[in-house]
């Protein structure tokens with residue numbers, strides 16, 4: 001995730017006045033109350049999202065002012081703006097970040113039969129926030145060093161057979177915390193802590209960089225198996241860069257736990273902010289993101305999968321990756337274990 005404000009063409013066109021107002025948290029922006037605007041705070045960092053916002057504006061006449069920043073910067077900003085916050089909708093990647101915003105009390109319920117009907121209850125937090133795309137936490141191997149059979153499960157990452165071969169980003173990161181929390185929800189704290197210890201003992205190097213760095217480290221021979229979100233691999237698959245193509249040629253995706261509970265699934269999603277001046281627009285926007293057309297665009301744009309049933313994606317990388325068994329564990333189940341997961345990450349020195 002990028003932690004700085006990004007210059008976006010859309011924002012430059014329509015959002016400059018509002019941005020200037022946003023910079024001053026104590027003065028509510030008059031344009032924030034305007035009848036035809038929506039102030040979107042997003043930590044998603046994919047340029048394809050902009051095209052989607054333009055579609056929404058075309059369909060509804062509601063202009064979107066985008067404030068794009070890292071999740072922590074956004075949460076900080078919303079908290080310091082308090083009741084005067086002009087923010088209407090907050091979009092975040094990963095359930096553990098959405099849960100953090102929920103626990104800070106930043107969301108208000110969005111009463112929408114459409115959202116409740118179209119988005120499975122397991123992929124949202126009641127009506128406070130809604131998963132809008134799904135991603136899987138997969139394993140990426142160098143088949144010359146680690147056979148697919150050696151990493152059939154997440155549990156295998158702790159097997160002594162993989163000593164010096166495993167790479168992950170720091171377990172302090174939300175993506176790892178969610179995975180650890182999911183293990184806690186499935187098998188309890190003690191077993192998960194023992195597993196985490198085993199994984200740390202198998203690390204090929206001190207965790208550094210993001211998921212893509214881990215995939216590249218597999219290709220370069222530093223690691224035999226890495227943990228990554230699925231869309232990072234799909235992004236490399238779709239890249240025209242010969243270096244990325246070489247990474248793909250050298251590596252292979254393994255879906256963990258196919259014979260058991262299935263591969264861990266996470267979401268990116270969002271909800272209406274507590275002090276939203278344009279609450280009705282927020283609802284319209286979230287409903288738009290759950291529409292079949294937007295679901296396909298939203299998922300295709302970042303190589304994720306829709307949350308709504310019956311949506312067709314057109315994405316050659318996702319097609320090539322194929323079908324897999326998903327862990328049906330409701331997000332609410334592992335959300336409860338996030339604190340325990342953080343303690344395990346700390347205790348085992350997985351950083």
Ligand code: FE
Pocket residue numbers: 001093229
């Ligand atoms: Fe990401």
